[in-house]
Amino acid sequence: MYGIEIYNIKNRHITIGTNKEKKFSLYIYHMSNQDPLEEFLNEFKEVQFSANLTGKQKCSLLKILRKNTPAFAIGEEPLGKIKGHYIKIYLNVERPYPPMLRRPPYPASLETRKEIEKHINELLDMDVIRKLGNNEIVEIITPVLITWNDGKFRFCEDFRALNNCTKADRYPILRISHALDKVAKSKYITKVDCMKGFYQNGL
Template sequence: MNEAEVSLYLNDTQENELSTLLYDHKKDFATYKEPLGAILGNEIEIILNIKRLYSPLLRRPAYPAIPKSREALENHIKELPDLGIIRKVGNNEEVEINKPVVVEWHNEKSSIVGDFKDLNTYTFPDRYSIPKIQISITKIFQGIYISTMDALVTANTQG
């Protein structure tokens, strides 16, 4: 709460109530360890539908890389584990899906991305519906507190 910007229109009692409310529901908010939060009803379930292990689509070799891309790829792979974005997989872990990693160039800068097109043929589509703007506005209409998160959620909708 020290880094949060609180409305100037709140008195000390309201600010303390807000702080207590946010603290009581802290598990519902996304963190770097739990990026989706823990709001009941918004759980995501991913089911892989692989009929035959080691599908030919998923076993194809990586794309050949030009020397410039290969060097950038090696730099990214050295950097990303240090940042905690990816981790090395141990020998005892059963990870059988290996897909190429592609480096994209834009303005002489590279970025690392995964190619999961073939994997998509083995997964079920996401059943999570994107909320409609009108529903979001109705939910926050008579709220005592409206947060930046309400604005972000409302901005990231369709309808």
């Protein structure tokens, strides 16, 4: 018995063979011609399926992915946002802020300044940050670039001084053992990695 998985996205004729001694098990999954199937498959071409899944299970999974496409960040699409919740940071100082907070930007080379500007423009395009108005003043600006081993840069902010002027937010943390007990009898465990998760929180 041979299992064959075929994704015919262009409705072409497929010839399997004429050897009648071999038996084939085919699962045919139809998708509407009106939907942009080829575009969908191109967007999810990096999806890796478990080798333990059958062709029918893979088709079912593709159907679920296709139905919930808006839940995934694909390409240059805008990031999602957490609705109805904002992170609030309370300071234990008031304006005028102490000198430790009113720091000028760190000295940077021409190459570093170009990278900082590039990352700022990317954040603007993703609607993560916005430009200041004429009457708005921001006194805490300490951008920092961290270089990875592959030569790429990561854009960060140095908020160590700000942390010293921030009121502590204390709350009980769930014990790991209790969390594991709750999922001990689960049949499936799903892990979702939010793309640029910190940027999806309103501040």
